[in-house]
Amino acid sequence: MPWNLNSGSPIFVQIIEHLQIDIVSGKYKPGDKLPSVRDLAGEAGVNPNTMQKALSDLESTGLVHSERTSGRFITEDDNMIKNLRKSLVDVQIEKFFKSMEKLGFTGEEILELVKEYSQK
Amino acid sequence: MPWNLNSGSPIFVQIIEHLQIDIVSGKYKPGDKLPSVRDLAGEAGVNPNTMQKALSDLESTGLVHSERTSGRFITEDDNMIKNLRKSLVDVQIEKFFKSMEKLGFTGEEILELVKEYSQK
C-alpha cells in the first residue's frame, strides 16, 4: 500500500517521520537492513530522489547509516531509539496541548475531553 | 507580533487555521469587521496576495463574507461558529490519538500520559 503522503508538509519530511515511527515502533529493529532506496521509493510511491533525500537527512541524525554499497542499516544504539521515541511522544503531547489551548481549553478541560474520547 | 508561520504546510493554509482559531476563540465575534486585507497581511508578515487567498478561501466556507467595498465581516451565525469549534476540537483529538497509536501506545496509556502532562 502506498504511504499516506498528502498532509501539507513536504513529502520528504513526511517520509522521515514515517520511517522514524517504523523504527521506534519496532518494525525495523536495531541493526536491521533497510530496503534499498529504489525499493522504498516504490513502496512509498515517490521518486527515488525524494526517498534518497529523506534517507540522507535521516542519516545526518545518526539514526541510520549506509554501508556504501551493501545497503543502509538501522543504528544499533538502543538508547538513541529510546530517546527518539520519548522525544516524538513529547512533541505530540505538547503540540496537542498547544492546539487545544489555542482553542480556548484549560488543562483540566483537555484532560476531560481525552477521557471521554478514550472511553468510546 | 508576526504570526508563527513556518510549520511545513503552505502559509495560506496556516493563515486560514489561525483565523479560524481567532474566530472560535472569541477574538473576533459574530458580525465583527475584520481588519483590511492589507492590514492583516502586515500584521501576519505576509504578502497581501497571500492573505487575500486565505480570506477568499475562508469566504467559500461561509465563515466570513465581504461587503464589496466596506470591508469583510465575521458571520453572524452562532451555530456555524460553534460547529466549527467542535469540528476543530475533534480534528485535534483524533490527530493526537492517531499519532500516539502509531507510536505504539494504547488508549489507556495515552490517557495516562495526558494526566501526567496536565499535572506539571
Place this chain on the structure above:
DNA sequence: ATTACTGTACTAATCGCTTAGTACAATAAT
C-alpha cells in the same frame, strides 16, 4: 469634489519540492 480606504484582479519573477532521466563506482550473487 476630493481623498483615503475597501476588495479584487492581473502579470512576472522567484523559490522549494518533486519528478524524470542518466550515470558511476563498489559490492554481492551467480
Place this chain on the structure above:
DNA sequence: ATTATTGTACTAAGCGATTAGTACAGTAAT
C-alpha cells in the same frame, strides 16, 4: 568473469506557493 544491486551524484523540467508590483471600481470620510 559476468550480472545485478547498492548508494550516490547530477542536470533538466514542471508545479505550486509566495512575493512584488500595479491597477481598477466602489464606498466612506472630509
